[in-house]
Amino acid sequence: MTALHTLGVAEVAALVQQREVSPVEVATACLARLEALEPTLQAWVSVDRHGALAAAKRCEQAIQRGDRIGALAGVPVGLKDIIYTAGLRTAAGSRVYANFVPTYDATVTVRLQQAGAIILGKTVTTEFATADPSPTRNPWNTEHTPGGSSSGSAAAVAARMIPAALGSQTGGSTLRPASYCGIVGLKPSYGRISRYGVIPVSWCLDHVGILVRSVQDAALVLQAIAGHDLHDASSLAQPVGNYSLAVQQADTSPRLGVLPDFFRDHADAETQQHTAAIVERLAHAGASVREVPLPPSYATVLAAHRILMKVEAAAFHADMFMTQREQYGPRLRETIEMGLVIPAVDYLRAQRLRRLFQQEVPQMFQDVDILVTPSTPTPAPRGLGTTGDARFQSPWTHAGIPTITLPTGLSQAGMPLGLQLIAPALEEERLLRAARWCEVALNVTLAPPL
Amino acid sequence: MAGERITADIFETLAAQARLLWGEADAERQRPALSQTAEEIAVLVRATVPADLEPKFFA
Numbered sequence: 001m002t003a004l005h006t007l008g009v010a011e012v013a014a015l016v017q018q019r020e021v022s023p024v025e026v027a028t029a030c031l032a033r034l035e036a037l038e039p040t041l042q043a044w045v046s047v048d049r050h051g052a053l054a055a056a057k058r059c060e061q062a063i064q065r066g067d068r069i070g071a072l073a074g075v076p077v078g079l080k081d082i083i084y085t086a087g088l089r090t091a092a093g094s095r096v097y098a099n100f101v102p103t104y105d106a107t108v109t110v111r112l113q114q115a116g117a118i119i120l121g122k123t124v125t126t127e128f129a130t131a132d133p134s135p136t137r138n139p140w141n142t143e144h145t146p147g148g149s150s151s152g153s154a155a156a157v158a159a160r161m162i163p164a165a166l167g168s169q170t171g172g173s174t175l176r177p178a179s180y181c182g183i184v185g186l187k188p189s190y191g192r193i194s195r196y197g198v199i200p201v202s203w204c205l206d207h208v209g210i211l212v213r214s215v216q217d218a219a220l221v222l223q224a225i226a227g228h229d230l231h232d233a234s235s236l237a238q239p240v241g242n243y244s245l246a247v248q249q250a251d252t253s254p255r256l257g258v259l260p261d262f263f264r265d266h267a268d269a270e271t272q273q274h275t276a277a278i279v280e281r282l283a284h285a286g287a288s289v290r291e292v293p294l295p296p297s298y299a300t301v302l303a304a305h306r307i308l309m310k311v312e313a314a315a316f317h318a319d320m321f322m323t324q325r326e327q328y329g330p331r332l333r334e335t336i337e338m339g340l341v342i343p344a345v346d347y348l349r350a351q352r353l354r355r356l357f358q359q360e361v362p363q364m365f366q367d368v369d370i371l372v373t374p375s376t377p378t379p380a381p382r383g384l385g386t387t388g389d390a391r392f393q394s395p396w397t398h399a400g401i402p403t404i405t406l407p408t409g410l411s412q413a414g415m416p417l418g419l420q421l422i423a424p425a426l427e428e429e430r431l432l433r434a435a436r437w438c439e440v441a442l443n444v445t446l447a448p449p450l
Numbered sequence: 451m452a453g454e455r456i457t458a459d460i461f462e463t464l465a466a467q468a469r470l471l472w473g474e475a476d477a478e479r480q481r482p483a484l485s486q487t488a489e490e491i492a493v494l495v496r497a498t499v500p501a502d503l504e505p506k507f508f509a
Contacts, residue, residue: 191508204507234508303493310487337480338487341467349494351505358506 004029006447009075009163009217016074019063023074027056027118030076034120034161037450040142041159042135043152045081046089047121052076055118072224073116078156078165080149081122082129083208084197085109092199093127093134095327096320106197107229108166108208115224120162124152126387129168129201130313132329133387138181139448140415144380147177148387153211154181158448164221167209170201170309172376172393174209175405175420179375180388182407182416182446184435186210186218187393189426190400191236193222194229202312203234204351205305205397213445215436218404219243222428238426246429250436256282257292257368263392267377274417275374278408278442282372285441292368295360297353302391304350304357305398311347314339354398358425361399365424370434375405375418392420401425404435407446416446456495461488 004026007015015021031049038044059074079085082092084102086109091097105113112119124136126149136151138144139159146155150167154177157165167174169187178185186209193208200206210221223243229235258279264272283289314321314336321328321336328336364371377389396403402425405418421438423431464484468477477484 297497300493300497303490306490307487307494334480334483337468337472338464338483340471341464341484342487342491343463346491346494348505349499351507352499352503353494353497355506356499356503 005033006160007163008213009072009220010214012075012163013072013220016059016063017069023056023059023118024053026074027052027076027120030120030162033159034156037159037161041137041139041155043124043155043159043161044078045091045122045124045152048088048119051088052118052120059116059118070114070116070224071220072112075117075164076120076162077112077117078120078123078153078162079109080129080153080165080167081125082168082199083109083166085119085122088122090122090199092129093125096324097199102197104197107194107231108225109197111225117224123150123156123165125149126151127329127332128199128317129170129173130335131331131387133384135384137384138380138415139450140182140380144382144415145180145384145387147180147380149173150177150209150211151387154178154183154185157181157211157213158183159450160447163212164217165211167211168198169207169209169393169397170205171305171397172390174207174211175393175403176376176388176390178211179405179407179418180380180416182448184212184214184218184404184406186212186222186404187397188222188226188402188428189236191234192226192402192428194232194235196229196231200312200316202309204312205308207397215404215406215432215439216247219247219432236426241429243428243432246433247436250433250440252437253286253288254369254434254437255288255290255367257290257364257371259294259371259373260291261294262298263373266391267374270411271374271376271378271417274409274411275419278419279372282438282441287441290368292364292371295357295363297357297360298395300353301357301395301398304353305394307342307347307350308354310335310339311342312339358399361401362424369430371422373420373422375420379411379413379415379417396422399425402428402431404431406435406439406442406444408442408444410446457488457492460491460495461485464488
């Protein structure tokens with residue numbers, strides 16, 4: 001039988017529901033894998049072995065009683081350490097929050113538990129989910145960054161410690177580490193997943209992200225945690241789609257739009273050639289492909305995004321920063337210092353330009369279903385001094401529209417490369433359908449040599 | 451030239467605020483970040499924003 005720690009979300013859920021494996025066996029296998037690799041990868045802040053095994057035992061007993069169980073029953077998951085877990089330390093990679101223990105669960109924590117998922121612990125984040133790198137290593141080559149800020153979530157899923165983890169994305173913090181580690185990363189529309197109980201970077205840009213190893217698994221996890229939340233002012237009231245059904249209906253070849261200008265110019269030669277070859281394979285499999293120009297307001301996107309992030313991060317941290325400035329890492333410290341001096345009128349200009357971009361984005365989808373770009377400008381950089389470049393993801397995070405990255409192959413140096421798919425606002429079903437179609441057409445699954 | 455002047459003006463405004471908040475030495479340390487932020491604001495200032503376009507914070 002396949003080693004239990006290598007199973008994906010859908011496989012674990014099906015085997016548990018069919019009583020072919022016990023949730024305790026799955027949790028035990030994942031914990032053993034985690035403990036074997038953690039000294040090398042440093043993906044976890046805290047592992048709740050006792051709590052996870054107790055939850056798995058309760059799940060097992062519920063199944064034995066014949067109780068109705070959730071869609072993720074018995075599926076081990078990790079939570080980025082900015083997500084509140086009642087009674088379990090949530091340090092956000094920060095000395096300021098080093099001893100912070102939340103008194104309540106984030107909405108996503110509650111929804112995962114209600115779906116039957118087994119929370120193994122908290123995964124490493126960069127400091128407050130920003131740019132100061134974490135100690136986590138890339139499972140493909142420990143001399144390389146796994147990306148950030150959801151560093152531990154990406155490394156743990158890629159290393160087969162867990163089948164799924166939650167991260168977050170304010171610029172590129174879910175898709176970038178997912179791509180660098182050779183897995184699937186999904187960031188839905190802004191407001192689709194509640195941010196209640198998630199430590200913020202920027203209220204208007206923050207999204208909860210999903211890190212898994214297949215499109216079907218992304219759909220299953222999204223289905224479990226998406227939906228309106230009265231606790232979150234930004235939460236969408238629009239109904240949640242049927243994401244699991246969407247991936248089962250992925251038999252129609254999509255109309256793909258490629259973005260030639262910015263994304264070609266800023267990718268390295270190997271990434272450009274790889275992406276062109278992947279798009280050609282998709283076209284050969286039946287997708288129609290055409291070039292799509294960027295709208296005029298794209299010229300302001302990266303600048304506006306940085307201004308919004310600096311000001312809102314400064315607003316969140318201001319009180320703590322004034323008394324504990326020396327406790328902050330250099331990059332976050334610089335972000336806050338800049339945010340504190342940016343005039344309010346310039347912040348509001350950035351917000352107005354963001355809205356202009358949001359109004360122009362639908363034009364890009366007039367003749368295509370999905371936009372595609374390389375997920376990142378290069379494979380994961382060597383060294384742990386940076387978490388990489390977010391500029392291929394941040395425009396879409398800025399617009400609040402759904403995106404997903406798929407692993408598409410390896411670079412000559414043996415590091416993963418990925419393809420980013422982008423859909424219009426609220427079109428997660430379209431995104432997942434197209435992503436599943438591409439996944440089948442490409443037939444690429446990457447496993448690091450651990 | 452006009453763009454450079456705008457950026458320089460913005461930088462001076464930001465640097466003055468930084469000096470008030472943190473003092474001369476810290477503001478000097480922040481010079482590269484202040485310069486980058488000034489360039490980002492200059493991009494926004496040069497862009498045309500329709501007069502009736504209101505900001506939308508969540509969405």
